[in-house]
Amino acid sequence: MDGSMLAQFSAALLASVAWIFFISWVAGRRRRRLPPGPRGLPLLGYLPFLGADLHLTFAELGRRHGPIFKLWLGKKMYVVLSSPEAVKEVVRDKDTIFANRDAGAAAHVISYGKNDIAFKDYGPEWREMRKIFAHRMLGNAALDASFGLRRGVVERSVKEVYGQAGRPVRIGCIGQLTVINSMARMIWGEANDAEGTDWEGLMGELMVLVGAPNVSDFFPALAWLDLQGIVGKMKRVFLQFEGLFEAAIDRIRRGSNGEGNGSFLHFIMEIGEDASSSLTMTQIKGMLLDTAVGGTDTTSTIFEWALSELLLHPQAMKLVQHELTEVVGLNHHVAESHLPKLKYLHAVVKETLRLHPAFPLLIPRRPSQDTEVGGFRVPKGATTFVNVWAIHRDPALWDRPLEFRPERFLDGATKWDFSGRDLKYRPFGSGRRTCPGLPLAERALMYTLAVFLHFFNWEAPKGVEIGLEEKFGIVMKKKEPLVAIPTPRFSNAELYG
Ligand code: HEM
Numbered sequence: 001m002d003g004s005m006l007a008q009f010s011a012a013l014l015a016s017v018a019w020i021f022f023i024s025w026v027a028g029r030r031r032r033r034l035p036p037g038p039r040g041l042p043l044l045g046y047l048p049f050l051g052a053d054l055h056l057t058f059a060e061l062g063r064r065h066g067p068i069f070k071l072w073l074g075k076k077m078y079v080v081l082s083s084p085e086a087v088k089e090v091v092r093d094k095d096t097i098f099a100n101r102d103a104g105a106a107a108h109v110i111s112y113g114k115n116d117i118a119f120k121d122y123g124p125e126w127r128e129m130r131k132i133f134a135h136r137m138l139g140n141a142a143l144d145a146s147f148g149l150r151r152g153v154v155e156r157s158v159k160e161v162y163g164q165a166g167r168p169v170r171i172g173c174i175g176q177l178t179v180i181n182s183m184a185r186m187i188w189g190e191a192n193d194a195e196g197t198d199w200e201g202l203m204g205e206l207m208v209l210v211g212a213p214n215v216s217d218f219f220p221a222l223a224w225l226d227l228q229g230i231v232g233k234m235k236r237v238f239l240q241f242e243g244l245f246e247a248a249i250d251r252i253r254r255g256s257n258g259e260g261n262g263s264f265l266h267f268i269m270e271i272g273e274d275a276s277s278s279l280t281m282t283q284i285k286g287m288l289l290d291t292a293v294g295g296t297d298t299t300s301t302i303f304e305w306a307l308s309e310l311l312l313h314p315q316a317m318k319l320v321q322h323e324l325t326e327v328v329g330l331n332h333h334v335a336e337s338h339l340p341k342l343k344y345l346h347a348v349v350k351e352t353l354r355l356h357p358a359f360p361l362l363i364p365r366r367p368s369q370d371t372e373v374g375g376f377r378v379p380k381g382a383t384t385f386v387n388v389w390a391i392h393r394d395p396a397l398w399d400r401p402l403e404f405r406p407e408r409f410l411d412g413a414t415k416w417d418f419s420g421r422d423l424k425y426r427p428f429g430s431g432r433r434t435c436p437g438l439p440l441a442e443r444a445l446m447y448t449l450a451v452f453l454h455f456f457n458w459e460a461p462k463g464v465e466i467g468l469e470e471k472f473g474i475v476m477k478k479k480e481p482l483v484a485i486p487t488p489r490f491s492n493a494e495l496y497g
Pocket residue numbers: 117118119130290291294295296298299302357358359362363364426427428429430431432433434435436437438440441445
């Protein structure tokens with residue numbers, strides 16, 4: 001090889017090496033690229049621009065930046081997903097990596113320091129608690145056994161509404177109280193140590209505190225100051241629950257008249273006190289709190305949305321009541337055994353949950369290591385939201401998405417179950433962290449709706465417009481409580497208690 005050939009060869013070799021370096025640098029850079037997102041202010045990030053309705057802000061940002069975007073709120077990075085493809089990566093392909101939750105300061109207090117199911121980090125203890133919760137506490141046998149407790153509460157509410165027939169009633173509030181009291185009854189049993197507790201107020205305060213934007217979460221270094229007093233207030237709410245649990249546990253331990261029988265508390269204590277169980281008393285109380293918190297606001301809110309939609313869609317209301325007449329029969333009580341046959345009511349519930357998912361952003365997850373979604377880097381610990389509200393209304397995924405059409409969930413739509421198998425419909429989430437309360441939620445919601453729609457006709461008071469305005473929160477409620485006039489459907493007064 002002469003000198004010039006050697007020089008040409010060296011130059012070619014150098015160019016190839018440089019090219020390889022360049023390509024791997026670009027690939028590496030891409031791998032390390034964070035998702036796009038809006039610019040914010042120094043230190044505060046996007047905080048000043050968030051607005052009150054997070055789901056709407058996130059939907060708008062999704063339109064601008066794509067289905068995977070990030071934003072900084074104070075010192076914390078948040079990633080928001082709003083396409084089934086991106087969600088699939090998180091809840092299927094990388095479900096284990098994203099199986100932790102992000103417990104803010106307030107959630108930390110109310111979850112017994114992440115000692116419940118909703119906030120405990122993924123691992124063997126969480127798996128054990130979840131297994132007991134889903135398969136034993138909320139298994140079919142336990143739910144069948146506690147039906148009497150639920151029925152008693154619903155029948156009391158029917159009697160109350162009957163007493164106000166022909167007049168406007170705040171049915172949203174009555175529905176909420178019915179669900180709250182059913183859950184309380186199931187937790188405490190007939191003895192109900194919680195009798196006299198202002199559940200509505202207590203739950204309302206708890207949900208506001210968990211959902212409130214908290215400076216301590218955005219700037220962890222300032223957490224010890226509890227600048228908005230949220231943690232202080234949450235501790236007071238927590239102590240009220242703690243007092244109720246302690247009183248009931250004490251009563252059950254003393255074996256006083258066994259009135260707790262049939263209640264979750266009694267049932268779960270039996271498991272906890274079994275020598276082979278590793279459940280601690282704190283975990284038991286954490287699971288009961290999950291039932292009280294996870295089960296009440298969600299179920300009662302969907303009850304109110306469903307009734308509102310039916311009042312706005314008289315044809316759908318007619319079909320529900322016709323089905324109830326066929327399945328339950330005139331002058332008969334609704335039983336839980338009727339529920340699987342109420343196909344149209346099921347479709348109404350599904351369509352309601354599509355348009356008004358109780359958790360519009362699900363419950364945020366947190367990756368336990370650096371990872372990638374859609375080719376973007378998501379760093380360990382980044383709070384990850386799924387904007388299920390936006391996915392459920394995406395015109396690319398749904399035909400006439402803003403219309404209330406229960407029919408879309410009928411006929412050959414067996415894939416539309418609540419399991420989250422179809423990633424464009426996930427009102428109960430999916431993957432490892434999917435809602436374990438689904439069997440109870442489905443029964444309680446369907447039963448309460450079936451009873452109220454079987455026993456009464458409903459109409460809006462003259463001159464009152466039924467609105468569908470939303471009030472954003474951890475659980476998204478109706479802005480204006482629903483008011484409607486009930487008229488008994490049957491002349492036999494005995495049916496109404
Ligand atoms: C209509 C009623 C309900 C709706 C719409 C609902 C929805 C949800 C959703 C979307 C999640 C988050 C899932 C995810 O991150 O993928 C969740 C979690 C949870 N839900 Fe429900 N839920 C309802 C009723 C209930 C009931 C009745 C209970 C208890 C008896 C309950 C207990 C829980 C718990 C403990 C979690 C946390 C699970 C975990 O982190 O492993 N929920 N729920």
